[in-house]
Amino acid sequence: MPAVAENFLVADPFSLTDIVSGRSNEIGSNIFVRKVSRCEISAALIDHWRDLERRSCHSNAFLSADFLLPAWALLPSSNDAFLLLVTDRTNGRLLALGAFLDRCATRVFPAPHLQCERTIHTFRTGILVDKEAAEPALEAMLRFIRLSGWHGVEIPKMRLDSNLARHLRAVTARSGYEWHICHQAISPAVFPPILCRDSVEESMSASRRKSLRRNRQWLTEIGPIRLVQITKSVEVVAAIREFLRLEHLGWKGEQQTSMLASRKETVFLEEMALRLLRSGRLILTQLRVGDRVAASGINFKAGNTLFAFKIAWDPEFAKGSPGTIHEYELMFFIRDNFPEITCIDSCARPDSYLATIWPHQIDVGRVIVGMSTVGKLLLRSLDRLRALRRRMPWPKLRKVTPDESPMP
Numbered sequence: 001m002p003a004v005a006e007n008f009l010v011a012d013p014f015s016l017t018d019i020v021s022g023r024s025n026e027i028g029s030n031i032f033v034r035k036v037s038r039c040e041i042s043a044a045l046i047d048h049w050r051d052l053e054r055r056s057c058h059s060n061a062f063l064s065a066d067f068l069l070p071a072w073a074l075l076p077s078s079n080d081a082f083l084l085l086v087t088d089r090t091n092g093r094l095l096a097l098g099a100f101l102d103r104c105a106t107r108v109f110p111a112p113h114l115q116c117e118r119t120i121h122t123f124r125t126g127i128l129v130d131k132e133a134a135e136p137a138l139e140a141m142l143r144f145i146r147l148s149g150w151h152g153v154e155i156p157k158m159r160l161d162s163n164l165a166r167h168l169r170a171v172t173a174r175s176g177y178e179w180h181i182c183h184q185a186i187s188p189a190v191f192p193p194i195l196c197r198d199s200v201e202e203s204m205s206a207s208r209r210k211s212l213r214r215n216r217q218w219l220t221e222i223g224p225i226r227l228v229q230i231t232k233s234v235e236v237v238a239a240i241r242e243f244l245r246l247e248h249l250g251w252k253g254e255q256q257t258s259m260l261a262s263r264k265e266t267v268f269l270e271e272m273a274l275r276l277l278r279s280g281r282l283i284l285t286q287l288r289v290g291d292r293v294a295a296s297g298i299n300f301k302a303g304n305t306l307f308a309f310k311i312a313w314d315p316e317f318a319k320g321s322p323g324t325i326h327e328y329e330l331m332f333f334i335r336d337n338f339p340e341i342t343c344i345d346s347c348a349r350p351d352s353y354l355a356t357i358w359p360h361q362i363d364v365g366r367v368i369v370g371m372s373t374v375g376k377l378l379l380r381s382l383d384r385l386r387a388l389r390r391r392m393p394w395p396k397l398r399k400v401t402p403d404e405s406p407m408p
Contacts, residue, residue, distance in 0.1 A: 030088055030089055030090050031086060031087070031088060031089070031095070031136065031137070031140045032086070032087050032089050033084060033085065033086050033087075033140055033141060033143075033144035034084070034085045034087070035082055035083070035084055035148075036082060036083040036084075036085055037082050038072055038081060038082065038083075041069070041083070045085075046065050046069070048094040049065045049094070049097060049128075050064075050065055050066075050279070051094065052094045052095075052096075052097055052128050052130065053065075053128060053302070055130050055131060055132070056128040056129055056130065056131065056303070057129055057130070057131035057134050057163040057164060057167065058126050058127065058128060058129060058162055058163055058164035059302040059303025059304060059305045060124055060125075060126050060128070060302055060305075060307075061276075061281065061300035061301070061302040061305075061307045062122045062123065062124050062125070062300075062307070063097075063099065063125075063126060063127075063128050064276070064281070064300075064302065066272060066275035066276050066279060066281070067272055067275075067276070067300070068099060068117075068119075070268050070271045070272040070275065071119040071121065071122070071268060071272070072119075073268075074264045074265070074267055074268040074271070075119050075120055075121065075264065075265065075268055076120060080101060080102055081099060081100070081101055081117045082099070082100060082102075083097060083098065083099055083100075084096075084097070084098045084100060084141055084144065084145075085097055086129075086137045086140050086141050086144075088133070093130070094130075095129065095130045095133050095136075095137035095140075096127060096128060096129040096130065096137035096138065096140075096141055097127070097128045097129075098116060098126075098127040098128070098141065099116065099117035100114040100115065100116060100117055100153075101114065101115045101116075101117055102114060102150075103115045103154070108154065108182060108366065108368065109151075109152060109154055109368050109370075109375075109378065109379070110378060111151040111152070111372075111374055111375055111378055112149070112150055112151060113150050113151050113152040113153060113154055113368075113375070114145055114150050114152075114153045114154070115153070115154040115155075115156070116153075116154065116155045116156065116158075118156060118157070121268075121309075122157075123157065123307070123309075123347035124157050124158070124159065124307065124345065124347060124364075125155055125156055125157050125158055126155060126158050126159075126162070126164050127141070127155075127164060127168075129164065129167070131163070134163070134164075134167040135167050135170060135171050135174075138167055138168055138171045139171045139174075139175060142171065142172075142175065142177065142369065142371055143175075145371065146371040146372055150371075150372075151370060151371065151372040151374050151375030151378070152177075152178075152368055152369050152370040152371050152372070152375040152379070153368070153369050153371070154366065154367070154368045155366070155367040155368075155369075156183075156366045157364055157365075157366070158364065158365065158366070158367050159345070159362055159363070159364055160181070160184070160362075160363040160364060160365050160367070161362060161363055165367070168367070168369070172369050175371075177369050177370060177371045177376065178369065178370035178371075178375065178376040178379040178380060179367070179369060180367070180368040180369070180370065180379040180382070180383065181365045181366065181367055181368075182365065182366050182368070183365055183366040184363065184364070184365035184366075185349070185350050185363075185364055185365065186350050186361040186362065186363060186364070187345065187346055187347065187348055187349070187350065187361060187362050187363075187364045188346040188348055188350075188352055188354040188355045188358040188360075188361055189343060189344060189345055189346055189358060189360045189361050189362045190331045190334075190343070190344040190346075190358050190359065190360055191342060191343055191344075191360050192331070192334050192335035192338075192339075192341055192342065192343075192344065193335075193339075193342055195331055195332065195335045195359075197332065199359065200331070200357075200359050203359045204356065204357065205356065208356045208357065211321070212324070212325070212328065212357070215319075215320045215321045215324065215325060216320070216325060218319055218320040219289050219294065219317065219320040219322065219325065222289050222290060222317075222320075223289045223290020223291070223292070224289075224290060225287065225288070225289055225325070226287075226288050227285055227286070227287055227288075227326065227329040227330065227333050228285065228286050228288060229283065229284065229285050229333070229337070230284045230285070230286065231277075233274070233277065236273065236274065236277055236282070236284060237270070237274070239284055239286065239296065240269060240270055240273055240284070240298075242286075242293055242296060243284075243296040243298060243310070243312050244258070244259055244260040244266060244269070244312075245260065246293070246295070246296055246312035246313060246314055247259060247260065247310070247312035248260040248261065249312075249314065249315050250312065250313070250315055259310075269298075273298065276300055280301075281300055281301040281302060282298070282299075282300065282301075283298075283299040283300070283301055283306060283334075283338075284296070284297070284298055284299075285297050285299075285326070285330060285333065287313075287322050287325060287326040287329065289317060289320075289322070292314070293314065294313060294314050294317040294320070294322035294325075294326075295311065295312065295313035295314070295317075295322035295323045295325070295326040296311070296312050296313075296326075297309075297310070297311045297312075297326055297327070297330060298310045298311075299330075299344075301338070301341065304340055304341055304342045304343065305341065305342070305343045305344075305345055306334060306338070306341050306343070306344045306345070307345050307347055308344065308345065308346045308347050308348065308354075309347070311323050311326065311327065313326070324353060324357060327354060327357060327358070328357050330344075331344065331358065343362070344358075345362065346358060
């Protein structure tokens with residue numbers, strides 16, 4: 001196993017049934033739920049985790065073992081992060097897995113609750129759940145959380161039109177829990193099966209179409225433009241180092257926030273990318289102008305979704321906006337070469353530059369499920385208070401001049 005994960009691997013000769021049945025709560029006749037600390041994660045569990053990723057109704061590269069284990073080992077994170085496992089004891093099959101943090105009262109949910117784990121490089125959260133037993137598994141997990149004394153669960157940055165959201169909302173309604181969404185926003189996206197170059201350009205503003213043509217022309221005068229994917233292990237290592245170099249050349253390097261500025265983040269990216277490459281889920285591309293790399297992008301594939309992770313470009317080509325050209329060409333590259341991908345999630349904010357070139361969008365928000373009596377009452381009260389605040393005719397504050405200011 002890779003060295004970075006050694007701290008989380010424990011020799012375990014038993015099956016998942018043996019692992020889970022010894023220290024867990026029996027929720028149903030055949031379903032067990034167990035809390036697993038980071039130091040208890042074994043090689044056997046990782047194998048079951050990866051198998052669940054393939055069966056999950058919710059595709060999320062940021063919930064992959066190949067992402068979370070290196071992240072926990074190398075990135076700043078809370079030491080109290082843990083996993084909740086839901087398993088069918090009749091066959092040892094892992095039905096659901098979530099990574100959580102124990103949270104005290106917060107402004108969005110003022111009672112002790114669980115929050116889905118987010119590292120500094122996690123842009124989507126959620127729960128992995130077997131598509132053949134999604135709702136029974138989610139029901140068991142939520143009941144375990146409630147019986148363990150937590151008042152609810154918070155899932156930030158969750159895709160609201162996902163299968164996970166649909167199943168979770170159904171379980172919430174059937175169980176009498178409270179469903180609450182806050183910080184809802186749209187995020188740029190691409191649906192490759194319905195992508196057409198002409199319609200994409202028609203959806204852009206006239207100024208954006210003009211700038212794209214002008215930037216492409218400027219780059220073409222330097223050399224031929226092409227987008228290439230790096231797939232061989234040796235070449236991927238070199239391409240990752242080139243990505244790190246390009247990112248460090250820009251403003252992130254100046255502010256010492258680039259991944260190259262941190263030894264641990266550098267090792268994390270290299271380790272995580274190689275893990276995903278071995279499982280066929282790394283999409284590393286370069287926009288080349290002549291024989292030079294003008295921009296480079298790192299993206300992750302999970303199920304039928306491609307998750308955008310990082311992009312970097314060479315400031316020498318800044319006049320031609322190589323990062324924008326890269327993301328524009330990436331849409332059509334994915335459509336033509338990965339027919340199984342039905343969505344490219346930008347993982348970006350609504351005001352991202354991608355919103356001006358990517359034609360589609362998805363809904364994202366912070367979901368809170370209140371399960372205890374206190375949790376449900378709090379969410380209902382918060383909803384009423386926010387509605388009241390929106391309706392109240394708050395007076396506009398008048399700027400006070402120095403002469404009107406009260407004397408100390």
